[in-house]
Amino acid sequence: MKNVGINEIAERLNISRNTVSKVMNNRGSVADKTRKKIIETAIEMGYSKLPEHLSEGYSNKNTMKNILVIATSPDFSSFWGKIINGITKELADREYQCFYHFLTFDQAAHFTLPKLVESKELAGIIVMNVYNIDAIKSIATLGLPTVYYDLPLGIDIREAKADVVVAEGRKSVFYLTEQLIKQGDRKIGFIGDASYCRSIEDRWRGFMRAHEIYNIPINKEYCFTNKQGHFYFGEEVERTLEEVFSDRINLPEAFVCANDAIAYKVINQLKAYGYRIPEDIRITGFDDIDVLGEKELTSVGIDISDIGIRLAEQLAWRIDHPTRNNEMIKIYGDIHFRKSTERPV
Numbered sequence: 001m002k003n004v005g006i007n008e009i010a011e012r013l014n015i016s017r018n019t020v021s022k023v024m025n026n027r028g029s030v031a032d033k034t035r036k037k038i039i040e041t042a043i044e045m046g047y048s049k050l051p052e053h054l055s056e057g058y059s060n061k062n063t064m065k066n067i068l069v070i071a072t073s074p075d076f077s078s079f080w081g082k083i084i085n086g087i088t089k090e091l092a093d094r095e096y097q098c099f100y101h102f103l104t105f106d107q108a109a110h111f112t113l114p115k116l117v118e119s120k121e122l123a124g125i126i127v128m129n130v131y132n133i134d135a136i137k138s139i140a141t142l143g144l145p146t147v148y149y150d151l152p153l154g155i156d157i158r159e160a161k162a163d164v165v166v167a168e169g170r171k172s173v174f175y176l177t178e179q180l181i182k183q184g185d186r187k188i189g190f191i192g193d194a195s196y197c198r199s200i201e202d203r204w205r206g207f208m209r210a211h212e213i214y215n216i217p218i219n220k221e222y223c224f225t226n227k228q229g230h231f232y233f234g235e236e237v238e239r240t241l242e243e244v245f246s247d248r249i250n251l252p253e254a255f256v257c258a259n260d261a262i263a264y265k266v267i268n269q270l271k272a273y274g275y276r277i278p279e280d281i282r283i284t285g286f287d288d289i290d291v292l293g294e295k296e297l298t299s300v301g302i303d304i305s306d307i308g309i310r311l312a313e314q315l316a317w318r319i320d321h322p323t324r325n326n327e328m329i330k331i332y333g334d335i336h337f338r339k340s341t342e343r344p345v
Contacts, residue, residue, distance in 0.1 A: 004045045013323055066120045070101045072108040072129040086308020094316055111135035124315045131197050136160050145318040147311050150197050157326045163314050168330040169199050172300045173206030176284045181214050183343040185253040189222025192258020200258045207256050222252040260285035282341040298341040302333035
């Protein structure tokens with residue numbers, strides 16, 4: 001094993017060798033926060049020349065292998081469940097132990113820090129599907145390495161004091177919308193709460209950008225982008241669109257949906273009114289979720305398990321590089337054009 005010296009500690013923390021040397025030799029002035037981080041890192045890396053008086057009161061960071069995962073209402077059979085499986089496997093391979101704190105939507109809206117924060121010595125936190133700004137600010141006060149999957153609007157990653165992993169949506173939805181336009185569709189709707197989170201807003205912006213580039217006015221009567229209860233997830237999709245679907249005269253030519261969950265709700269509602277997909281109306285989704293083995297929906301696909309792996313990788317990296325600037329990581333998916341957007345000849 002390579003001997004650990006001052007240079008290796010400085011490189012790990014991305015600070016000067018001189019700063020580390022000041023702490024080790026008790027010379028010069030170093031900020032308390034930086035001093036603490038240097039000592040903790042020296043212990044973690046096995047620096048053999050650490051003076052005994054410096055290590056007093058510090059525990060070996062290698063024993064802090066607990067990770068807290070906070071998530072709102074995950075569905076273990078599909079999207080969120082696969083992400084959680086990816087997180088669990090990757091962190092287990094790195095010898096971390098995961099603790100999970102699952103929230104209902106109401107608990108997320110009235111967030112309090114879980115008791116696990118007090119009862120466990122945590123190395124870091126992963127947060128998914130939590131879009132309460134106060135919750136994020138509360139988590140930031142812990143000062144722990146933290147990685148989010150997506151963020152709500154109205155908060156910056158510097159305020160969150162965290163890294164963020166997100167599925168790229170703006171360009172992907174632009175290409176989906178562009179394809180519909182190139183096929184001849186002009187009356188195109190969008191369904192998804194653009195005020196809900198960054199990823200949905202990005203998809204809405206991609207939709208708008210395609211209309212701008214091709215000089216096509218946006219049909220606002222077919223765009224459902226405002227917050228309506230749990231519109232992103234729940235039955236409000238069917239209730240909100242019932243009047244639209246019953247009006248055969250003013251139906252749009254296509255709907256771009258913010259995710260597959262919404263797209264399948266829309267398809268089922270359309271079929272209930274006797275509409276055919278894609279003959280009467282074309283539909284796109286996002287996430288490429290496999291529903292009962294059906295692969296007819298045009299969508300954007302990212303390996304969902306890989307998202308969990310990427311969240312775990314980023315947290316492990318952040319734990320090892322606590323002083324580096326926060327990062328926004330965009331994962332680009334593959335666009336799959338399928339039967340749901342074919343225009344009849």
